[in-house]
Amino acid sequence: MRASDAPTRDQPATRQAPLASEVRQENPSVTVDVVILTMRKRRLEALLVKRKRWPYEGLWAIPGGVVAADESLEDAARRKLEQEASVRDVYLEQLYTFGDPHRDPRRRVITVVYYALIRADELRLAVADDAAESAWFPVDALPPLAFDHESILTYTMQRLRGKLEYTTIGFQLLAPEFTLSDLQEVYEAILNRPLDKRNFRKKVLSTGILELTTHTRKSGQHRPAALYRFSPRADRGA
16 A cells, blocks of 8 residues: 555545444343143143234244343243243243344344243133233144244253153142152153053152152042152152
8 A cells, every 4th residue: 555545634444344343233132931831631731822913913922021121030930920820939940042133023032931830720821911812732732833932842842851851840740649640641741652551650659759648539430549749858859
């Protein structure tokens, strides 16, 4: 470059395009989505809400919302849980963070996903302002979902099935007292496959995580079934 071509104080240098780091970008929004699961009619079901606004108007979605400036991620998840299912003190675990730049057509949205396990008798449903209605769907028969929520639910089930192998997380879906058939139904619903009754009972009783109660439950013409409970001496490991 010749000396005469060099920029002066009154003539700043020019560039063909700004650097990527200098391009003004919208700050991403942070949301929480809560996969709410329960046992209904011997099937594992997820609570979904139908969207009544663009985008994906009319499609079903996982309950979620923006994290407020003055709340933690878990507080936001518990707030959504109370708004959608009217429950508070239930099992809630952070799952994963989904941050594909194009997951929401409105803006850049990073969502932290939680999942909650709720006993069916604890449920009291409410409908959020941005949802037309809410309903339960079997996790193996879901409708078309908005955003990337199909991927989120798929990942949730993978995680849950994995944890079932080495923790007692399935007990979160059971009443305080339950039959061995109740417990097997939870395992079969999560794994989405039948289990051999004899082998299942032999295996679960050998772990020492159950206590036999003095109560029974009669169903139809069958002999009353013994009721068990989770042993307080065992570590839930959930």
